[in-house]
Amino acid sequence: MSRQIRLTATVLTLMLLTSCASITSVPAGPLTLGEGHPATLDREWSDISTLTARTPQVRVLTIDGLALNRLYVAQGLKPGEGLTRPMAKDKPVPAYRKDMSPNEVIEFVSDSVAAQGYQRVETGELKPARLWGKDAVRIELTAKTETGLEVSGVAEAADIGGRLYLILYLAPSEHYFNTYLPSVEALFHSAA
Amino acid sequence: MLLACLAMAACTTTEVRKAAPTAIAAPVADSKVIVVNPDVKLAVLTAAGLQEPREDWSQSARANLNTAINDALKGRAHRFEALDPQASMDGRAGQLLRLHEAVGQSILVYSYGGLRLPTKAKGFDWTLGEGAQVLGQQHQAAYALFVTGRGTYASAGRAAVVIGAAMLGVGVPMGSQQVFASLVDLHTGQVVWFNVATAGPNADIRSAEGAAALTRDLLKGAPL
Numbered sequence: 495m496s497r498q499i500r501l502t503a504t505v506l507t508l509m510l511l512t513s514c515a516s517i518t519s520v521p522a523g524p525l526t527l528g529e530g531h532p533a534t535l536d537r538e539w540s541d542i543s544t545l546t547a548r549t550p551q552v553r554v555l556t557i558d559g560l561a562l563n564r565l566y567v568a569q570g571l572k573p574g575e576g577l578t579r580p581m582a583k584d585k586p587v588p589a590y591r592k593d594m595s596p597n598e599v600i601e602f603v604s605d606s607v608a609a610q611g612y613q614r615v616e617t618g619e620l621k622p623a624r625l626w627g628k629d630a631v632r633i634e635l636t637a638k639t640e641t642g643l644e645v646s647g648v649a650e651a652a653d654i655g656g657r658l659y660l661i662l663y664l665a666p667s668e669h670y671f672n673t674y675l676p677s678v679e680a681l682f683h684s685a686a
Numbered sequence: 687m688l689l690a691c692l693a694m695a696a697c698t699t700t701e702v703r704k705a706a707p708t709a710i711a712a713p714v715a716d717s718k719v720i721v722v723n724p725d726v727k728l729a730v731l732t733a734a735g736l737q738e739p740r741e742d743w744s745q746s747a748r749a750n751l752n753t754a755i756n757d758a759l760k761g762r763a764h765r766f767e768a769l770d771p772q773a774s775m776d777g778r779a780g781q782l783l784r785l786h787e788a789v790g791q792s793i794l795v796y797s798y799g800g801l802r803l804p805t806k807a808k809g810f811d812w813t814l815g816e817g818a819q820v821l822g823q824q825h826q827a828a829y830a831l832f833v834t835g836r837g838t839y840a841s842a843g844r845a846a847v848v849i850g851a852a853m854l855g856v857g858v859p860m861g862s863q864q865v866f867a868s869l870v871d872l873h874t875g876q877v878v879w880f881n882v883a884t885a886g887p888n889a890d891i892r893s894a895e896g897a898a899a900l901t902r903d904l905l906k907g908a909p910l
Contacts, residue, residue, distance in 0.1 A: 519804035540803040557805045558812075559792035642775070643784040666788060668781045669815025669875065 517542050520555060527685070528569035528659060531626045534684035537677050539565065547579045563665040563674055565681075570657035577606040577660070585609075590658045596620055596631045603633055603649050603662060612637035612645060612664075624686045625652040625659055632682075636667070646671040650682050661685070698886040698903045702879070703797055703810045712878070712909040715763040718827040719910065720872075722769045722783070724751040724865075726835040726891070731861040733843030740839075743892050747835060750897030751865070755833060757898070758905050767825060778820045785814050786832055790868055793880055814875040822872030829878075830870045831910070835891060837863025863891060867904050879909055 520539045527533055528551070539555035546554045548566070555565040566577060576587035588605035591598070600617050608615045615637040623632040630652035637645045649662040663678040665671040713719065726748045729737040752768075759766050771783050789812050796803050797810060821830060838861035840848065851858040863885040868877050883889075883904040890896035 517801060517803055538805055540805045542803075545801070556803065559796050559803065559806075561788040561792050639784075639788075641784050641787060642780070643788060644781060666781075666785055668778070668785045669813070669817050670785075673815070 516544055527567060528654075528657070531569075531654075531659065531685065533681055535677070536680040547581060549575050549577065549579060551575070552577055557674060558670070562670050564663070565678065566660065566662040566664075568658060568660040568662075570654070570659060572657060576609075577662070578610065592653075592656055594653065594658075599631055599651050599653075599658075600633050602658075603651065603660070604635060607635065607637055607647065607662075607664065611640060613640065614638050623650045623652075623682070625650055625661075626654065626685060628652045628654050630659075637664075644668070648675070648678065650685075698883050698889045698900055700881055700883045700903050700906065701798065702881045702907055703793070713764055713829050716765065717829060718765045718767065718825070719869075720769045720821065720825050720827045720830040721755060721759065721766050722771055722830060722832045724748050724755065724833040724835060725771065725787070726751060726865075728835070728863070728892070729838045731838040731840045731844050731859075733841060733847050735844075735859075737838055743839070746893075747891040747897065750891055750894050751833060751835065751901060753894065754898040754901035755831075755905070758901050759910065762910055764910055767827065769825065769830075778817065779824060782814055782818055782821050786830075786868070786870065787834065789814060789877065790832065790834055790866060790880075793868070793877070794864075794866065794882065797880075798882055810877075810880070812877040812880075814870060814877075816873075816875050818870060818872045818875035828872055829910075830872055831867065831908075832870065833865060833867045833904070835863065835865040837861065837865075837885070837891075839863070839892075865891065865900060865904055867908065869908060869910070881905075881908070 518541045520541050522535050522537050524532060524534050539557060541553060542556050543554045548554050551569045551571055553567045557563050568577060571590045573592045574589050576589045578587050580587050587609045588602050590602060600620055604615045604617050615635060618634040621632040623630040630650050633649045635647040644667040645664055646667045647664040649660060651658060651660040726744050728743040728747055729739045731737060774780060793812055795801055796806055840861045848858045848860050864882055866882045869879040871878050881904055883900050885900055889900035891900055
């Protein structure tokens with residue numbers, strides 16, 4: 495099936511899901527991630543988790559729709575769990591493993607992005623970060639959609655008590671990534 | 687009931703969205719408008735419900751819509767310049783054309799499809815961003831008109847399945863075609879006008895007549 499037809503099928507599928515899915519507002523303000531980890535959103539997001547193939551511990555937020563910006567908030571992935579569920583039995587998704595090294599966490603994030611259909615995923619230099627007082631890694635990445643639209647991303651991840659906490663933001667490099675990056679940076683800062 | 691369904695099926699339906707009135711800057715007379723050649727992808731819907739791309743249909747529909755759009759814009763008080771997207775996919779202009787596809791599909795899903803994002807509840811507000819000025823500067827244009835078509839037509843086998851299923855009281859989709867048009871302000875990047883036409887049987891875009899009929903409905907009310 496060509497990518498255009500697949501895109502149309504995706505659109506139609508999303509339209510058909512309308513009757514049974516709900517999208518909720520996540521207003522600006524404090525929120526708690528996982529087991530009591532506080533963070534703050536500086537603006538409203540839409541929670542579109544029910545329309546995605548995410549794992550239960552993952553919330554998927556957007557402002558303009560998944561094609562234009564998406565924020566994955568993994569609230570404690572257990573070993574063996576991925577950011578998303580496998581779309582097919584023969585297409586396993588990358589799974590988190592306990593005691594991953596920082597470079598392995600980068601690889602996990604990069605592979606998780608690729609598993610969602612993004613191509614040419616390239617990660618930048620690993621940078622140190624803090625999440626809830628714990629050592630974390632910060633990763634910046636670029637990728638392309640099937641149509642060739644360039645996408646930028648940034649993520650921060652930390653292993654806390656054997657579970658992976660990950661905040662990953664993806665958006666087209668043209669206009670959308672920079673427009674909402676300050677809000678994502680504010681979220682990182684609130685969770686430092 | 688059957689007659690009502692047939693009557694409804696015989697019409698092309700359209701549904702217009704516009705940016706909030708305060709955001710609209712309707713083109714002033716003699717504005718230059720880029721008309722991006724239509725992007726059309728059609729497929730045959732098989733008896734099993736699979737979609738198989740038909741490049742021959744897509745090419746015909748693309749050419750027919752292009753002619754129909756140019757005819758429809760003749761005599762309007764603006765200057766129009768055709769843009770072949772295949773020759774403009776490099777660099778930032780190419781990224782803007784690709785971004786428009788993503789924005790257009792998002793509009794279909796979230797403004798038409800019934801999925802409503804709380805973050806888009808304040809009205810029709812979609813944009814390519816101010817980077818759209820790059821397209822405007824390259825072509826000395828103030829607006830860009832995009833037309834995108836996607837759809838399927840039932841194969842003979844599919845039609846037989848539909849008839850058989852109908853006799854059993856089961857509804858099976860026959861295939862449908864949707865064409866959307868969007869007008870983008872190349873200064874702000876804002877999508878100022880958007881319309882979707884769902885083709886009726888008299889608007890088969892694989893034929894010149896059908897494409898002309900659909901284009902009349904699609905561009906009806908366009909602020910051009």
